Amino acid sequence: MKKIEVELFCPQCLENTVHRATCVGDFLLTLECSNCGKKTRVSRRVPVKELTQDFLERLMTKPLRITEELRRSPHKTLLSLPRRAITKPLRLMQEVMDDLGLLGRERKS
Numbered sequence: 001m002k003k004i005e006v007e008l009f010c011p012q013c014l015e016n017t018v019h020r021a022t023c024v025g026d027f028l029l030t031l032e033c034s035n036c037g038k039k040t041r042v043s044r045r046v047p048v049k050e051l052t053q054d055f056l057e058r059l060m061t062k063p064l065r066i067t068e069e070l071r072r073s074p075h076k077t078l079l080s081l082p083r084r085a086i087t088k089p090l091r092l093m094q095e096v097m098d099d100l101g102l103l104g105r106e107r108k109s
């Protein structure tokens with residue numbers, strides 16, 4: 001068992017934070033947000049290398065852009081962004097997490 005640190009979008013902190021990932025062999029076991037402590041158990045076998053490459057890019061592109069804008073000018077961004085633009089990254093995130101079985105939902109396939 002080994003631990004690595006990866007930057008991921010945390011749905012609880014609503015920003016990219018460092019997550020401690022616990023791996024068994026080449027597969028991911030748990031992810032823990034170092035900011036809020038939210039622990040996510042990876043129910044399906046996700047290869048670590050998948051997490052750190054394409055997966056991360058898919059996961060992070062949109063949330064990252066929006067949180068950066070929020071940091072620069074929170075008021076202006078919040079007022080000018082349509083609601084959908086804010087919830088979209090979260091939906092995308094959930095879809096991706098769900099896809100990988102990160103939400104722990106059982107699926108028969």
Ligand SMILES: [Zn+2]
Nearest residue numbers: 010013033036
């Ligand atoms: Zn967090």
